[in-house]
Structure formats: structure tokens, C-alpha cells
Amino acid sequence: xSNSTRCAACKSLRRRCPQxxxxxxxxxxxxxxxxxxxxxIFGASNITKMLQQLxxxxxxxxxxCMVMEAxxxxxxxxxxxxxxxxxxxxxxxxxxxxxxxxxxxIAFYSAQFQHQHLQQSQINAEQQHQDSFFSDFKS
Amino acid sequence: xxxxxxxxxxxxxxxxxxRKCMSGCVFAPYFPPEExxxxxxxxxIFGASNVTKLLNxxxxxQREDAVNSLAYEAEARVRDPVYGCVGAISFLQRQVxxxxxxxxxxxxxxxxxxxxxxxTALPVPSGVSSIQPMLPxxxxxxxxxxxxxxxxxxxxxxxxxxxxxxxxxIPSGGFNDGGGEGKNM
Numbered sequence: 001x002s003n004s005t006r007c008a009a010c011k012s013l014r015r016r017c018p019q020x021x022x023x024x025x026x027x028x029x030x031x032x033x034x035x036x037x038x039x040x041i042f043g044a045s046n047i048t049k050m051l052q053q054l055x056x057x058x059x060x061x062x063x064x065c066m067v068m069e070a071x072x073x074x075x076x077x078x079x080x081x082x083x084x085x086x087x088x089x090x091x092x093x094x095x096x097x098x099x100x101x102x103x104x105x106i107a108f109y110s111a112q113f114q115h116q117h118l119q120q121s122q123i124n125a126e127q128q129h130q131d132s133f134f135s136d137f138k139s
Numbered sequence: 140x141x142x143x144x145x146x147x148x149x150x151x152x153x154x155x156x157x158r159k160c161m162s163g164c165v166f167a168p169y170f171p172p173e174e175x176x177x178x179x180x181x182x183x184i185f186g187a188s189n190v191t192k193l194l195n196x197x198x199x200x201q202r203e204d205a206v207n208s209l210a211y212e213a214e215a216r217v218r219d220p221v222y223g224c225v226g227a228i229s230f231l232q233r234q235v236x237x238x239x240x241x242x243x244x245x246x247x248x249x250x251x252x253x254x255x256x257x258x259t260a261l262p263v264p265s266g267v268s269s270i271q272p273m274l275p276x277x278x279x280x281x282x283x284x285x286x287x288x289x290x291x292x293x294x295x296x297x298x299x300x301x302x303x304x305x306x307x308x309i310p311s312g313g314f315n316d317g318g319g320e321g322k323n324m
Contacts, residue, residue, distance in 0.1 A: 041193075043186045050184075050220060058221050065225040069212060077193060078201045081224050082208035088231035095238035102245040109252030 008035040013044055022051055026063035037070035038063075151178040156187060165191055169206035180213035181206075 007024035010017035012035055017024060023044075027035040038047050047066060051059045073080035152166035153159065155178050160167060166187075170178040181190055190209060194202050216223035 062221045078205045
């Protein structure tokens with residue numbers, strides 16, 4: 001196989017890229033960085049083993065997820081993807097607190113509104129009663 | 140942090156690798172012999188030499204957190220060989236998006252009440268919103284915004300293999316009760 005048709009993995013590993021290269025579909029030569037990330041974090045043999053253990057139809061998804069995890073670890077060598085999980089959990093907690101706070105404020109306004117509505121109804125009822133009294137009186 | 144080599148008891152890594160656990164073993168502080176599975180998972184997914192290299196690139200005070208996060212990712216990938224901990228990330232992102240919608244709706248309700256408009260619905264229980272938000276998002280949640288805009292993250296090619304994620308129908312909780320805390324973070 002000529003140099004120009006080797007996948008990114010085989011190019012990086014400086015080896016022939018066979019027709020049935022397991023990594024070729026997921027590490028195309030036009031995106032060498034993708035393989036460099038997974039190679040640095042997982043290692044070529046671990047990636048190959050992990051993909052070999054999966055049915056073919058799931059390998060694409062698995063490779064993409066491994067690339068994402070490797071990239072996250074390169075960006076954040078201490079926490080990697082776990083840093084992202086932690087950040088999302090914090091966002092969820094903050095959003096929940098905010099929702100509870102706003103629901104409390106809505107409950108306050110709702111109570112105020114209902115109180116005003118009740119007061120107005122009482123005033124209207126009294127007015128009607130007075131109107132009826134005077135009209136009876138006049139007649 | 141157990142330094143098992145100081146007690147002449149090999150650390151989990153050296154036990155697994157069947158080698159003598161020397162004093163100064165790089166793994167000993169982080170892989171105590173009482174937790175053999177932790178190293179077994181890390182070894183299976185990342186490999187001992189990759190972990191050594193990663194740890195050597197970090198300052199000593201960072202290494203414990205790094206090992207614990209590697210152990211978390213390794214366990215996630217052992218449990219879910221396709222998605223690993225990306226499955227948990229997906230699940231949490233969906234929760235964030237759902238909460239953002241709920242927050243937008245609650246904000247819209249609040250503004251109506253505050254302006255003394257007649258509400259179209261009274262306050263609803265958490266998780267249910269019958270009001271469409273009138274205002275644009277007021278608090279874009281930072282990480283979700285970055286994910287949606289693809290900022291700084293790899294955009295995978297579109298593979299057309301359908302896969303039902305084990306996370307897709309989890310109503311609450313999630314991977315290792317987590318929505319919960321990550322280990323030792």
C-alpha cells in the first residue's frame with residue numbers, strides 16, 4: 001500500500017496499512033490529530049483491542065467517544081472528562097437552585113394576586129348589596 | 140494516600156504486574172492493595188506505561204486527583220465499552236438543557252406576575268412547564284453553550300450506526316448515582 005493511502009494510525013506508527021486495518025475507518029489520513037490524541041492517552045494497542053471487542057456497527061461510536069475522552073484528557077491532564085462531568089453537575093445544581101428561587105417568588109406574587117382578587121370580589125359584593133338595598137328602598 | 144510499599148506489602152499495581160513494589164513506586168500512593176479492581180481497570184483501558192507517563196507530567200499534588208479521574212473513566216469504559224463516561228456526559232447535558240427550558244419558563248412566569256399580568260397558569264411542579272418562554276435564554280449555561288457551538292471540542296464525523304445508549308432512558312440518577320459526585324473530586 002502506498003504512503004498516500006495509509007490511515008492516520010498506520011502513518012503515525014510508521015507501518016503498512018493493510019486492507020483490513022481495524023483502525024483505518026475511524027482514523028482517516030486527513031485528520032492525524034485524532035489518532036495522536038488517542039495514541040497519547042490510550043495507546044494504539046489498547047484502542048485496537050477495545051475496538052476489536054466490539055461489533056463492527058458500534059466501533060464508530062466507540063472510536064468517537066474515545067477521541068473525545070482523549071482530547072479532554074489532553075486539555076485537562078488532571079481531570080479529563082471527569083472535569084466536564086463535574087462542571088455539568090455544578091450547572092445542574094445552580095439551575096435547580098435558581099428554579100426553586102423563582103418558584104418561590106412566583107408563589108409570593110400569586111398569593112398577592114389572589115389576595116387582591118379576593119379583596120376586589122368582596123368590595124364588588126358589598127357594592128352590589130348596597131345598590132340592591134337602595135333600589136329596594138326607592139321602590 | 141496509602142504508601143503500601145512502606146509496609147512491605149506490594150501496591151495493587153505491583154501485585155497485578157507481578158513485580159517487586161520498590162519504595163518510591165510511582166503507583167503505590169494511589170493504588171492501595173485493598174483496591175485491586177481500580178488498577179485492573181486503569182491498566183486495561185490506559186495501560187501502565189501510559190499512566191506512568193501521564194503522572195510524570197503532573198505535579199505531585201495533582202497526581203491523586205488525576206489517578207482517581209482516570210480510575211473513574213476506566214471503570215466507566217469497562218461498564219460501557221462503547222460510550223464510556225461520554226454516556227454520562229450526554230445524560231447530564233440533556234438534564235442541563237431540560238433545566239434551562241424550565242428556568243426560561245419560570246423566568247417568563249415571574250415577569251408576568253411581577254408586572255401584575257393575569258397568569259395563564261399557576262406555579263407548576265418542578266419538571267413540568269406549560270408556558271412557552273417569551274424571552275430569549277437569559278442564562279446560557281456555559282458548558283452547554285460551548286458544546287452546542289462546538290467551541291474547543293472535536294466534532295465527530297456522522298456515523299450512521301444506531302445505538303441505544305444505556306443512558307437514554309434513565310429518568311433520574313444516572314451513572315453511579317451521578318448525577319452524583321465524581322470520586323474524590
